[in-house]
Amino acid sequence: MELLRYILRRMLLSAFVVVGVTFLVFVVAQVVPSDPAALYAGPRPTAEQIEKARQELNLDAPLQARFATFATAMASGDFGISYKSRRLIAEDLRAYLPATLELAVFSTGLALLIGIPLGVVAAAHQGRWADRLGSFGSIAAVAMPTFFLAMILQLVFAQWLGILPLSGRLSREIAISAPLQMITGFNLIDAILAGRFDVFGDALAHLILPALTLASYPAGVAMRLTRSAMIEILERRHIVAARALGLSEPRILFGHALPNAMGPALTVIGLSFAYALTGAVLVEIIFAWPGLGRYVSEAILAKDFPVIAAVTMVVTICYVVMNLLIDIAQALVDPRVALS
Amino acid sequence: MPLLEIKNLSVSIPTPDGDVHAVRAVSLDIERGEIHGVIGESGCGKTMTGMAALGLVPKGARIQADRFHFDGEDLRENAVRLRGRRIGLISQDPAAALNPVLSIASQMDDVIRAHRDMPRRARRAEAAGLLAATGLPDPERVLRSYPHQLSGGMQQRVVIAQALATGADFLIADEPTTALDVSVGAQVLALLRKLVAERGLTVLMITHDMDVIAEACDRATVLYAGRSIETGPVDDVLQRPGHPYTRALLAALPDAAPHAARLSAIEGSIPAPRSTIAGCAFAPRCPQAMPVCAAEPPPERGNDGRRWLCHLPEGTR
Numbered sequence: 001m002e003l004l005r006y007i008l009r010r011m012l013l014s015a016f017v018v019v020g021v022t023f024l025v026f027v028v029a030q031v032v033p034s035d036p037a038a039l040y041a042g043p044r045p046t047a048e049q050i051e052k053a054r055q056e057l058n059l060d061a062p063l064q065a066r067f068a069t070f071a072t073a074m075a076s077g078d079f080g081i082s083y084k085s086r087r088l089i090a091e092d093l094r095a096y097l098p099a100t101l102e103l104a105v106f107s108t109g110l111a112l113l114i115g116i117p118l119g120v121v122a123a124a125h126q127g128r129w130a131d132r133l134g135s136f137g138s139i140a141a142v143a144m145p146t147f148f149l150a151m152i153l154q155l156v157f158a159q160w161l162g163i164l165p166l167s168g169r170l171s172r173e174i175a176i177s178a179p180l181q182m183i184t185g186f187n188l189i190d191a192i193l194a195g196r197f198d199v200f201g202d203a204l205a206h207l208i209l210p211a212l213t214l215a216s217y218p219a220g221v222a223m224r225l226t227r228s229a230m231i232e233i234l235e236r237r238h239i240v241a242a243r244a245l246g247l248s249e250p251r252i253l254f255g256h257a258l259p260n261a262m263g264p265a266l267t268v269i270g271l272s273f274a275y276a277l278t279g280a281v282l283v284e285i286i287f288a289w290p291g292l293g294r295y296v297s298e299a300i301l302a303k304d305f306p307v308i309a310a311v312t313m314v315v316t317i318c319y320v321v322m323n324l325l326i327d328i329a330q331a332l333v334d335p336r337v338a339l340s
Numbered sequence: 341m342p343l344l345e346i347k348n349l350s351v352s353i354p355t356p357d358g359d360v361h362a363v364r365a366v367s368l369d370i371e372r373g374e375i376h377g378v379i380g381e382s383g384c385g386k387t388m389t390g391m392a393a394l395g396l397v398p399k400g401a402r403i404q405a406d407r408f409h410f411d412g413e414d415l416r417e418n419a420v421r422l423r424g425r426r427i428g429l430i431s432q433d434p435a436a437a438l439n440p441v442l443s444i445a446s447q448m449d450d451v452i453r454a455h456r457d458m459p460r461r462a463r464r465a466e467a468a469g470l471l472a473a474t475g476l477p478d479p480e481r482v483l484r485s486y487p488h489q490l491s492g493g494m495q496q497r498v499v500i501a502q503a504l505a506t507g508a509d510f511l512i513a514d515e516p517t518t519a520l521d522v523s524v525g526a527q528v529l530a531l532l533r534k535l536v537a538e539r540g541l542t543v544l545m546i547t548h549d550m551d552v553i554a555e556a557c558d559r560a561t562v563l564y565a566g567r568s569i570e571t572g573p574v575d576d577v578l579q580r581p582g583h584p585y586t587r588a589l590l591a592a593l594p595d596a597a598p599h600a601a602r603l604s605a606i607e608g609s610i611p612a613p614r615s616t617i618a619g620c621a622f623a624p625r626c627p628q629a630m631p632v633c634a635a636e637p638p639p640e641r642g643n644d645g646r647r648w649l650c651h652l653p654e655g656t657r
Contacts, residue, residue, distance in 0.1 A: 237436035241499070244394050244431075245451050246424015246506055255450065259441045334441045335486045 003331055006338040010327045014320045021316045025309045026070050030063070034303050039083045070309075079310035084302045089310045092295060097314060098185025099169060100284070100291035104276035104318075106188075106207055107214035111272050115219040116258075116265050119226025124253055126231055134223065141220030150213045150286045157209060164205055167288040171202050210287040214280060218272025225268055229261035236260075262333045270326045274319050343510060343542050344370040344393065347407035350566075351388050353398055360613045362388040362401075364566030364621075368544075369645075370510075375536055375543040377553040377574065379589075380563035383610055386546045389563075390512040393544075394429055395419025410510070425455065428508035432515040434495035438487040444471075444498055445483040451505040470501040475531055493524035500531065504539075514546045529556040550593055554578060559645075562586050565611050565621035570648035582641060582648035585622045620651065628652060 029036075037054040038045060045053070054060060058069065073080060079089035115138075122134035158166040165171065169187060170180070180199055183190045188207070191200035233239065234257055242252050281293035292311055299307035331338040351363040363385040370376045378386045391397055392408075393415055408415045410422060423429075431437035439447055448467035452458065458466065464483070471479035474497040487495055496516060503511055513532065517525030533556055535541055545557055553560045553574055561571040562583065570583040581587045588606045608625035611617055620626070623633035630651060638649040 237431055237433060238439045240396060241429060241431050241437040241502075242439070242450075243396060244423055244427075244429035245454070245502055247450060247454050251450065251454070256439050256442070260439070262441075336440060336488055339488075 002338045006331055007328055010324055014324050017320050018313075018317060022071055022074055022313065023067075025312050026067050029305055029309060032303075032305070034305075036083065036305055039303055039305075074309075074313055079313075080306045082299070082304050082307050084299070084304045084307075089307055092307075093292075093310065093314060094185065096290060096292045096295045099289060100277065100280055100293060101318065102186045102188065103207065103210055103214065103280055103284070103289060103291060104273060107211040107276050108218065108269060108273045110211050111215040111218035111222055112265070112269060114215065115222025115268070116226045118219075119223040119265075120230055120253055120258055120261075122223065122227045123230030123234060124249075131227075134227070138220040138223040138227075141216045141223075144216055146213060146216075146282050147286060149216055150209070150283060153209045153213060154286075164209055167206075167286070169203070169206050169290055170199070171206075174199055174202055210283050210289055213287075214276050214283050218268065218275055221272065222265060222268045225264045226261055229264045230257055233257045233260045259333060263330060263337075266326050266330050266333070270319075270323045273322045277315050277318060341412070342369040343372045343411055344368065344544065345407050345409045346389070346393075347405060349389065349392065349403070349405040349408055351385070351392050351397060351401055351403050353401045358614045361566055361616075362613065363392065364617070366561075366563065366566070366568045368561055368568060368571070370542060370544060371559075372542050373536065373540060374558040375532065375545055375556055377545045377547060377557035377560040378563060379547055379550065379553055379560060381548060381610060383613060384563040385566040386548075386563050387514055390429075390514055390544060390546050393419065393512060394423045394427060396423070396429075424451075424506045424508070426508050426510055428503035428506050428511045430496075430499055430503055430511055430513040430516045433519045434492060434499045435487065435519070437499050438495055440487055442486075443483070444485050444487070444490075448483065448498075448502060448505060451502050455506050467501075467505070470504050471498065473504065473535075474498075474501045475527075476501075491524075492520050493527060496520060496524075496528050497531070500528075500535070504535070509540065510542045510544070512544045512546070515548070516545070517549070517552060518547075525552075526555065532556060550578070550589065562589070565617065566613075567621060567649070569622070569650075572642070572646035572648075576646055582646075582654075583622075583650050584626045584628050584652070586648075588625075588627075620649070 035050070037050050037057060037059055040057060041049040041053040058066065061069075077090060079093065081087060082089055082092070118134050118138070122131045125131045154166055157164040174180075178196075178199075180187065180190050180196065181194060183193055187203035188200060191197070191203055230253075239252060239257055242256050247256070277292075280289075280291060281297050283289065284291045284293035285297070292315070296308060296311040298304075299311070346366060346368040349363055349366045349368075350361070352359040352361050354360075366385060366389050368376070368378070368389070378389065380386050388397065392403055393410065395415070397403065403416055405416070410418070410427065413422065415422070419427075438444075442450075445464070445467065448470070449463055452463045452466055456463075456466075467483060468479040471482050476482050476494060476497050482490065482494065482498065487498075490498065496519075500516075511532075516532070517528055520528060529552065532543060532545075536543055545552065547553060557574050559572065560574050560577050561568050562577070562585065563569070564585050570577060570581065570586050572582075577586060578590065581590060585606075588604075591604050592606060606625055611621055611624075619632070619634045619636050620629075620638045623629045626633065633651050636651075638651050641648050641650055641654050
């Protein structure tokens with residue numbers, strides 16, 4: 001009951017955030033010093049062409065009317081057409097969004113799988129060599145520039161060892177000769193649904209290097225946060241009590257202390273997922289990953305505002321949904337959260 | 341042979357400002373089946389004595405003793421193995437001793453699984469049975485609860501049930517009633533007495549409360565500044581205290597002077613834990629102190645099972 005009320009409250013808050021961002025995106029579009037009609041009209045337009053574009057885009061309508069049109073379009077998932085390519089943005093998103101989400105989810109999962117256990121081990125060995133080594137590693141992981149790490153990984157695993165592909169989302173042979181039917185847009189899931197395990201392996205191999213690159217920063221942060229939370233928790237009375245009850249040390253660390261530290265760790269998931277969504281731009285370019293990052297960076301250079309607005313909205317919604325899920329997970333891990 | 345045998349135990353913790361002498365010279369004999377109270381002010385070393393027996397002293401702490409044995413086994417080597425198997429702990433604050441994010445069922449199950457090889461269903465039944473044995477009325481509902489959904493008294497009963505689940509026959513109860521209401525505390529003490537009688541347990545009861553000693557204990561040892569200064573059967577210690585400190589403690593009780601306008605208090609304060617003490621630690625506060633008290637360690641008075649350390653000759657007290 002408390003949990004249900006808590007979830008409803010969170011959902012209401014999330015809706016407010018989405019409405020707020022819609023408003024912001026619209027306002028920014030108004031103040032950016034560029035004329036959408038001139039862009040829409042194509043290269044070297046005449047005054048007549050610009051005027052025609054202005055009418056087509058309904059730019060002369062009053063501000064509040066245009067916001068209403070914009071908001072309803074966003075709400076219905078109609079993101080309009082790109083000024084530049086004249087393609088339907090919704091269709092572009094259907095191709096690019098799953099690629100980015102796949103990368104973001106996979107790299108966030110990787111970051112947590114690496115960061116949280118290392119944080120637990122470091123806390124358990126506080127001040128000893130394992131802790132020092134872990135701290136050094138986490139600082140290096142956080143401080144390493146993305147492009148540099150990406151190049152090193154490409155050099156080692158693609159160039160020298162030759163065990164992982166350099167870039168792209170699927171091998172050319174597969175993409176051309178036996179393309180995967182798009183169901184969800186997530187290659188890993190589609191491959192399993194189609195029973196194509198060769199494609200699954202290929203997609204996974206392509207995913208590893210960009211995901212590792214993207215996971216480096218959040219893994220370092222997750223490790224630091226888990227470590228400090230665990231050190232604080234390991235001092236608590238109930239841990240002393242668990243030792244006095246004769247529980248094994250691994251059981252105490254992972255079964256009793258870690259669930260208490262999951263609050264901060266879950267918060268990191270939310271932050272690192274947002275980082276993966278937006279920070280993916282550079283990684284997508286380096287690894288030729290056909291995702292939102294590449295799509296939006298081209299749109300920004302072209303001042304293709306509908307595309308920028310659409311991507312901003314989609315990323316916002318992904319982020320808000322992710323945080324909602326984390327809030328719920330937090331309430332499930334710690335029953336006291338729903339009470340506060 | 342006593343179940344727990346401690347002779348001249350000292351625990352010191354090195355710090356950058358010098359060693360902290362948490363326990364200086366504690367001697368204790370606890371017989372099977374008794375509830376042995378250890379009483380003293382904060383900082384007298386009573387909790388640290390219990391923690392030493394559990395092998396839960398802070399990192400780097402030095403434990404020294406002439407004898408420090410549980411059922412014939414040296415605790416300096418075997419405390420970690422014995423704790424949770426034969427020696428259990430009942431913590432001071434039950435709310436803090438239970439894990440806030442795990443249900444009671446999973447916390448009970450963890451303990452039972454660590455000590456006994458039982459199928460899941462049997463463990464659940466065992467957990468419910470142990471909770472019922474501590475007087476909890478609806479064990480199934482308690483098992484489904486989280487600690488914050490239980491009252492302090494219920495939490496303390498869960499903590500006791502956990503200690504029973506380990507199969508330990510010796511429990512160290514560290515101020516088990518301090519965090520509870522007086523009436524609930526009395527119930528918990530009655531429960532401990534009942535469990536001792538029914539299950540043949542032995543309890544080391546750490547407390548700062550003379551009422552707890554009077555209500556629940558068979559024998560008592562008084563600690564002052566890390567030293568055991570008096571020990572004996574509870575009636576003797578309470579009615580014929582040997583050491584001036586014990587007498588002062590008893591005089592400071594509210595019901596010792598029901599009609600007095602002011603409660604009596606012990607003047608002065610306990611010696612600093614880092615200081616070295618040449619003579620009797622209580623000498624600076626003792627109303628009967630003599631020059632010899634500050635200079636030389638006090639001799640042992642009394643006889644078997646009824647001893648105290650004081651320069652005052654027997655009979656002059």
